Amino acid sequence: MSRTTFSIAPGRAPLGRWGLMVALSMVGIMSAASAADDLSGTNSIDWTFMGMGLFGGLALFLSGMDQMATALTAVAGERMKGILAKLTTNRFMGALTGAFVTAIINSSSVTTVLVVGFISAGLMSLAQSVGVIMGANIGSTVTAQLIAFRIDQAALLMIGIGFAMPFASKRESARHYGSMIMGLGLIFFGMTVMSDAMAPLRTYQPFLDFMTTLERPVVGILVAAVFTGLIQSSAATTGIAIVMASQGFLTLPAGIALAFGANIGTCVTAMLASIGKPREAVRAALVHVIFNVAGVIIWFGLIDQLALFVQWISPAYPELSGSARLAAEVPRQIANAHSIFNLANTVIFIGLTGQFARLAEWLIPDKPLGEQTFIVQAKYLDEELLTTPSLALDRVRLEILHMGESVQTMMRRIMPAILSEDRQALREIELLDNDVDTLHAQIIAYLGQISRSTLTERQTHELLRLLDAANDLENIGDLIETDLVDRGRELIDTDVSISEPTREVLLGLHRTVSRALAAALQAVAQNNEIAARTVTSMKQEITQIAESAAAHEARRLVAEEPNRIPAYTLEIDILEKLKRIFYFAKRMAKTVDGDEMGNEAA
Template sequence: MRWRTRPPNRADRWRPALGALLLGLTAIAGAAEGLSGTDSIDWTVMGMGLFGGLALFLSGMDQMAAALTAVAGERMKDILAKLTTNRFMGALTGAFVTAVINSSSVTTVLVVGFISAGLMSLAQSVGVIMGANIGSTVTAQLIAFRIDHAALLMIGIGFALPFATRRESVRHYGNMLMGLGLVFFGMTVMSDAMAPLRTYQPFLDFMTTLEQPAVGVLVAAVFTALIQSSAATTGIAIVMASQGFVTLPAGIALAFGANIGTCATAMLASIGKPREAVRAALVHVFFNVAGVLLWFGLIDQLAHFVQWISPSRPELTGTARLAAEVPRQIANAHTLFNLANTLIFIGLAGQFARLAEWLIPDKPLGEQSFIVQAKYLDEELLTTPSLALDRVRLEILHMGESVQTMMTRIMPAILNGNRQTLREIELMDNDVDTLHEQIILYLGKISRTTLTEHQTHELLRLLDAVNDLENIGDLIETDLVERGRARIDAGVSISPPTREVLLGLHRAVGRSLASALQAVAQNNEIAARAVTSMKQEIARIAESAAAHEARRLVAEEPNRIPAYTLEIDIIEKLKRIFYFAKRMAKTVDEEMAGEAA
């Protein structure tokens, strides 16, 4: 199976953002026209403004996050893997990575992958998840600056940058700047649309209900669960505060609710995932809910402290002062709340982990499912191709574990095994075929995203590698298993010297397969070159084995012709397996891939 990904197209890349931009411009024009001739509220015009502004706001956030992860995703993954040596470093790293890639969900998905791969314990991951909550507050801080007057300038510059250079990184930075501009422009559209509500008493009466903390928490939790973005909920609260609709205590309650609502995203993402993913999602729920419960009765005290540390505008009064001060205060309260919770609960990381393990225990051996499933191919990472491709490498290693088991068992089965042993090895290839299909489908989904030229080449190399690995599984399942059955049918007994020759070649080819898997899974050029350097060793062993078989052919031994044919076939199939292992290794290095096979 082969295909080529469609190269990135500028029109495709910008069409969603331009559509949202036109929608927002239409809303503003309609609002200006509708409000100029009447003092009453035109609900149609207001609805257009609110929904258009919200579309701009959410589209801008998505575009900004996608650009940030495209620029920094791979480096952030490496940082996350290397700097989580303890819970405190994990919290700092989680905060930094989430702030850069603007997505606590992506951070959590990466953490689950590290747990599944054995690179991180669940207790270590608790610190990263706590830190991710801190990093997610950066967006609210950014929104609170309210640099609305520069929104259209940022959109214009961001749109123009891709046309000014061919450098991929500059295009991503332009995309990020345009996304940020859309965020601020969307806030302006929503603010202008809500302006008539300042004198609409039923709406003001409804907003007073948010002064009750329980109502504010519930409303924000439900809204966040629906749109699956705590940053967006907090941003909308800041927009409402800029119109004087939301007081600081109400804004804090909304931020609390956003922290609870975002747990729904984590729980939904864990459905159908390995138990490590469900436990990580549960830790996220425990931490966020415990934090809200801890601070729920202290909202007024937190509000007073935030007012003390935040800038004030004493020259203003009434609604104007609220609109000037509260947006920054809400952002500060959101950051302070998550920072304090991390400092309070980080010492309980082990207890959080043990509680999750107690609630979601490992399945008893008798209840284990025998249907193999992909462990690392997470759909949420498809928006970040560099991270999705990295997961494909891990899944190839997972698939390779089954192939290595088949490889380890096949030679003893050929030499001494019975039909049942050979049948068991043959059936193991079903797992290999299942994982191969899932990896191919996942690569197909990645190919439909916007890929850089480097990512396109990497996808095609991984496609070649997984196909080579599947070919090795097929060689063992069909050719080598059949050689074992042929030995049983012919009643051939392989002599001890010949056994040693075949086992020596089998061990060398097995080493090459292990190194090839390491090369692909870790993108390890040293391991890849170790495989290609074995070419002469494999050739020497194979030639020695062939010479040994030739000497046996002229010897007076019973069944020497069937034995010779069988043993030569085994040697040729092992050489073929090495050929595919070498091809796998060469997919890691473009220079090696250009060499003759």
Template sequence: MYISSSNTKGRYIIGIGTLFIAFTPLVAWAASSTSDSLDWFKMTMELFGGLALFLFGMEQMSAALKAAAGDQMKNLLSKLTTNRFSAALSGAAVTSIIQSSSVTTVLVVGFVSAGLMTLSQSIGVIMGSNIGTTITAQIVAFKVEKAALLMIALGFAMLFLSKKEKVQHYGNVLMGLGLIFFGMGIMSEGMSPLRSYEPFINLMTSMERPLYGILVAALFTALVQSSSATTGIVIVMASQGFISLPAGIALAFGANIGTCVTALLASIGKPTEAKRAAAIHIIFNIVGVLLWLLFIPQLAVLVTYVSPVAANLSGTEKLAAEVPRQIANAHTIFNVANTLIFIAFTAQFGRLVERLIPDKTTPKKAIIKPLYLDNDLLETPALALDMVRRELAHLASIVDAMLAKTGDAFRERDARKFDEIAKMDDQADILHAEITDYIRKLTLQNLTEQENENMMRYLSINEDLERIGDVIETNLVEVGKEAVRLKLKATETERTILSQLYYQLREVLSTTQTITQNDDELAAQNILHMKDNINQLVREAIQMQAKRLKQEGAENIDVTHMENELMDSMKRIYSLSKRIAKLSLPKKLFQEPD
């Protein structure tokens, strides 16, 4: 069973605590001032107990969906850079799984920072993410509380009787959905006596004032940092006839504004691209609400026309039957309409936030920072692992650049270039440590079997890349500095055979970078196939050395020692690259021993 992260649990505890603080004075006052027979203690326990089940069910369902659809989310988000409309659809699809437009925005920031998409292209994804958050409201509005316990039982059976991980994930989804409806039923039952309680009815009626309703929903959403939770609770209250359609629409609008707080908090201390993405999210949501603020009555008429009608009911029962679906439809129509209206102006949005948040003119610090690792993605392991893979490619590119500079330094016998390589290894060490720490944090999450395998594979690749950097910095650089100090000239062996070996190794590291970037199995096989060529070059170098020693004797023993050190180091680099290649291949595809 999935357990919420401490961050999510903290948000929900704050939200429930806030409701408790707000509701307790009303209970105390009502209990002392009314002469009716309402059981306030029972009502309070049912309200908060049901709310706890409702919120836990939401988190359970979301976590299971993330695990079940992790690879699909990753693949979907990797194809966003061509069309703003497909970007909006992809943003909606991913957010409907994650149930957090803020997490989608954070992910988009990573792509923009890495140059994988432009800011204007990312705007479509951010707009589409608002549509994805309406899915929960649509699910909750179905009002199938009577099937809740059956869903929990079926989900439990799938979880504990099946050995297939995929079936277990969908069992968790079903259990989460059942808990949502079961919590709804308990809350509805707990609040039903309030239908005849005048002060509470007056309080709910005040929500029809748009600004008041928007403010209340925005504050609650800012506390729990989930617009889906807010709209779900609004629909539950509407199912008891407490909230009219105009009030429900105002509360849904407020939830859209309140969720901007999450994006704002996530951008604090982040790069300029993160602040711009958060600004787009905030501007889009607030402008969208302001655009519709005066048209709430017209929107109410529209959703009444397109929503089911309970013709055989009247009064509060009619409201309870019709308004939940109407609010869910209004929430969806509002977000879809805003996306269609504003998506034509993505370029203008981009230019606006670039003016509001200009690029920093301060020089960049020399210390390297990860390009992709973001703690906000840890709660979505499939996407966090994808960022780890991209950061490994970043590390591989630095190691490849180190080897490239090593060749130049040897050809020119330039001591300064050897010192520069040592500094580049410091950058590689920093990235290695950052990746290791990020993976450590990832181990605290609920990982699928496949995700756990990928995590361990990436951890091994991280170690091997760091070792390659150390071989270059410790062995090759030291040999090079010694060659400079002793003023050793390049021999024919170094100029021909070892030069060929070096360029073969450059191809190996370039291919290793491709493996880490794309999980490319063909590239991994190519590295394994290079073994014969590399061994042949080593043999030729040794034969040329032996021939030279016969002719010259031991007078150039320092040169021979240098060449042997070079060959040993390059063979070590190939061996480590080969290990990375094997980690990226199914075991059945190779039988070649280390």
């Protein structure tokens, strides 16, 4: 069978992104100029330019957040993934690890996606994941702390440096670090644009009256939750709250209420991301919702006390008064309140991770067998990770394991079906290959999407190895579905019988090859070199079993038995097909070992 291939074109950054940024920057500059005119002596507000400034500034802010998160994930995502996998041995380490990883890659949603993958692969329990999700909430507050520094004057400098870095160095890391610095500059520049656009509102009484209503916690929480759900960024909501506070529009209690609402609204992102995903993903998203909502409920009546504590620990400027003092003090106070709120919630609930997990499992139970669908679909190929190739390639590994489960079922059932001459079982095994073919096609399509991203040399090599592994696994399924199923039907349709000693020989080789297939799948799914070497070292064992089986068949051939020639041909054919399956399992293992593929015959 021909192997599936596709070409990999080098990725290029879309020029449209730069054009969009330039256009939005022009909008921001025009809006800032208009706002300055308003302040210089005109009492009327130019709503058109204000709207352009607010929209353009928000677009720049969100674009910067996205760009910085993508760059940070590309730079540190793979290392953070390893840290998550290794350091979540208990709930406390899970929380610390979740906070650290989220702070580094600047995306709690990516942390949650990684966690779901580990749960699905059996590397992490749902209870362990609860601690990581709690910690991710703490890590997500780092962005607000960063925004509160308000280093606006350096925004354009950071954009310029970030833009120039890829041209100054051809290294892949320079491009990512440049994108990260430019994203940070866009965040601060977007905040400046929004701040300048809102400046005329300082004297607009209806707006000031509306801001007063936000001091009522219910209103502030609802407004922030809806807004965060729409733009799907709690950091953006908190950032806008800090921008408004820097203009003196927002008091600290109102800012805290907005931060609470942002924590609830960000759950929309997790729930939307879990639609159509395995139940493990839905449970993890539900844990996120329960934790955030429970935290807000606990603190709802303590906003004033939290505000007093934050005022005590935050820098104060008593020499100022009125809106000038609010503008100087409240931005940092909001950021501190956001951090303290999430840290305190983690401390409060960290002892209840098991209860959170059981509640999620009770609310989202496994489907009864009678309700399960048998239309196979990919479980792990998450399109949200396509922009981060290192993480997307890990999902391919998990999906190959998912595909391998069907192949292992075929392998486990084929020899008993042949020896028992069970025609129905052979038909069921044949139908299982449809699942294998479906998953194989989805894996190849997903790898094709990854290949359109900008890949490092190592990622390109890994992609090609996973492509080969998927093809090898599909070839094993085809060998079972066509050759071995056909041999089973031939045995049923003829008068040939397999003797008891020959059955033991076939079963022995079948068990050994099945063990090799299981180890090869483990090697690919976990990138496990030890498992890969286990498979390649089994060649001598397989050869010895095959030679012993061939000697046995030779003795049968000279024996005076009925139908010995057809029986010999059939049995030798089955032995050869089992050896061929081992050959493909060994090829799969070699994709992990890094050896050249296909140079050595089984």
